[in-house]
Amino acid sequence: MTVQERPTEQRTLERVTIRFAGDSGDGMQLTGTQFTRTAAVFGNDISTYPDFPAEIRAPAGSLPGVSGFQLSFSSTEIHTPGDEPDVLVAMNPAALKSNIGDLPAGGALVVNEDAFTPTNLNKVGYTTNPLTDGSLGAYNLFSIPVSTLNARALEGLELTNKQVDLTKNFFALGLMFWLYERRMDGTLAWIDDKFSKRPVIAEGNKRALKAGYAFGETTEIFHERYIVPPARLRPGVYRNITGNEATALGFVAASQLAERPLFYGSYPITPASDILHQLAGYKNFGVKTFQAEDEIAAIGAAIGASYGGALGMTGTSGPGVALKSEALGLAVMVELPLVLIDVQRAGPSTGMPTKTEQADLLQVLFGRNSDSPLPVVAPATPGECFRYAIEAWRLALKYMTPVVFMSDAFLANGAEPWPIPDFDTLESIAVPNRTEKAGFYPYLRDPDTLARPWAVPGTPGLEHRIGGLEKADILGNVSYDPDNHHRMQVLRQAKIAGIANDIPPLEVYGADRGELLILGWGSTYGAIRSAVERMRGRGLAVSHAHLRHMNPFPANTGDVLGAFRRVLIPELNLGQLLMLIRSRYLVDAVGYNRVRGKPFRIVEIETEADRILAELKAGVR
């Protein structure tokens, strides 16, 4: 490392993407989260992508133990955490090895050279030290003895060597704060709060943070500092929010808008557990949480709570949905309101529990015995999880049906600035219980919605029996009559299909007709929208439509698709929405499918869309 003599210069950038990578015990998630908060409060638009292993502490220094946190902050509106980092902070050889492939030539590479010991190099198969063998020549390398410098800064504190070492992530964070001219006070206050009962630890972390900052200031190894000005977001009060946080808040809001208590039954499963943790803290909102003995009991208890008149809810990931399927079918049959959250992850089976995928769509639509229709909603961004939590309950209550709310690991853990909604402007979703005795029949439907009445136990004169056996239309007694079964199957189907008239039409970004429409759903929104923005910037006739209601589809979906020469459907699965669209609308849509456990990069979508446009131009197909 050469110390530059010239003074540090300032440069203004529109957007910067940083990736922090280290051992899963190195605190990389925390480091990333702190930088994110600071950038958000400063007023940048942000988008984050935490990427961590399922192992809590894989062997130290090993490749499987590498944990990463990528964040993009910008002075303009952004939709993704960035395709590739501008800066990679690698705390050990394993982090370097598994991330260097994503750093473009010329990118800044900050490494903790103290961790590049023969043992650590050997663990990941480096035969020579990449910091000195010239193999990193394409990058702007800043090799810094972080551990040594940090230990020196903490001298005199009553901390063990191990405790000192655990603070080095804050040294790296401090250095990044200096590099991007960020204030440290938010993080300093956070440290004081977090370690209020252990002042020595707090002092250690604060010294580490300040030492990293001071190092940047005094050594002048960086000859430039960067400013990313605040973004011009829509006016309002903002906070930073992850998808799981927005989901939990959305369901508490739904409970208030429905004027019914929330009951959440769940069994721990990655990446849905945080929703349980968060809701368990909201007891003063009357929220009842129940950590069940298994996935089946979790949905069973939720059904019981809904039967009693509460908002019965359960949350899980794909493997848990499989276990809950029979009970979900029961909810379809007895027509009780219920919401199931599926935070999707890479599968099948246990798959890659911490990695993202959107391959449960067909499971939630069809993974039950018989024809068993139910509505499905799928928010597109972390912040949208709030609105669609309320939407899920609106549909469940109005139509007396279980509803599936689909999120995924990327939405669940990713964060963005969120304009805090004004609760007073949110519409009520309350429905009354049936109390009128005259003319009551358990399956006498509302003529408009086809919903059956909700008569909860405790209502005098409405004693009746429901269950999984087929029931006679209107009367609700057990029935094996063939024509009745046919009628009931058709009615259940028609009830759900009718929701298409009660949801917003599918909107098109860009021209509503043209060469190519990119149709997406769920967390791929950001990458698709960014790709389409770029291509439209290049004057290409590309548009974007994004489905949030997966069943039923908005009533105008067929018309939207029909106005384009080609429809491209990128999905993090092997073509599930593609199959539905092709069969439903007889549209010759094409898929772009990747299942790498990672979100799409913008450039992937853009390249595929360019290829299709070229094909169309050449008259191929």
Add this chain to the structure above:
Amino acid sequence: MTETRNDSPLDLPVLTRKDFVSDQEVRWCPGCGDYSILAQTQKVMPDFGYPKENIVFISGIGCSGRLPYYMNTYGFHTIHGRAPAIATGLKAARPDLMVWVITGDGDALSIGGNHLIHSLRRNVDLRIIMFNNRIYGLTKGQASPTSEFGKVTKSSPFGTIDYPISPLAIALAAEASFIARSVDTHTEHLQGTLEAAGKHRGSAFVEVLQNCNIFNDGAHREFTDREVRDDRTLSLQHGKPMIFGKDRNRGIRLNGHQPEIVTIGEDRISEADLLLHDETDPLIAFMLAHIYWPEFPVPVGVIRRISRPTHDELITNQIEQAIATRGRGDLRRLLAGGETWTVE
């Protein structure tokens, strides 16, 4: 009936058995033990003082699962083995309701074993009535988890190789606060047992020995038939010596920690030598859960009855505590929680 259990106004009309009979035709096989259990259940219902709209019957799958259709209360015939889970959610949401779970040996101990255990350990305020006929009836005669070892059934033509489970021992291991056993044909005893279960606060587990006259006829005949029942069952009463027999002259004594059958009047044995039943003693409960015909008379009645907080009480307490310390939740403040910033 204690006053705390009764949320109904004092001028509640007096209900009778007929009020609890639904308009649905009962469709069990003629001669099935379930008829008696249904009749005794309907008979004791007025005794609890609950208005019938506040009573809910939840069942799983199997012949027993049909019972809710025949009760003129709220009822929910759910899916196989899951009734305790569904009832747990209902009771958590609605502590005001009296909730009964109707299940069978296959439903409760095979497919639903996990839910049974966990509802009992949580002391969910449920009355769980398990019909034990030691066979799968509705699926036409396969071995159940309580079938005797070596039993020949449709699914075990060479005899079962699975050792049977003791329902009471399972309930005890799960720390159920009320455990009892009765017999379908012993109608008075069954009524008394259901009444005791109904008045208990917390999980009440009742095993009802029930005959399936089609697929396992005489399942419990050897010790339940009129001629032999007094000699072969041990009717328990809290604080009373464990006496049985037509002549009330036989009893259970502890020899070291082993139970043994003794005869009063022989070998200078008197009533004072007999073991006293104590519904709160876990060792006695463990012993009673494990003795069975033909080595011992089959214990019937309340085996264990203790008091501990119920699941719904604990849920409610935590919520009240949270509101008392933090104040009632304010959603506007929650939404704006953490660090915020304003864009002009």
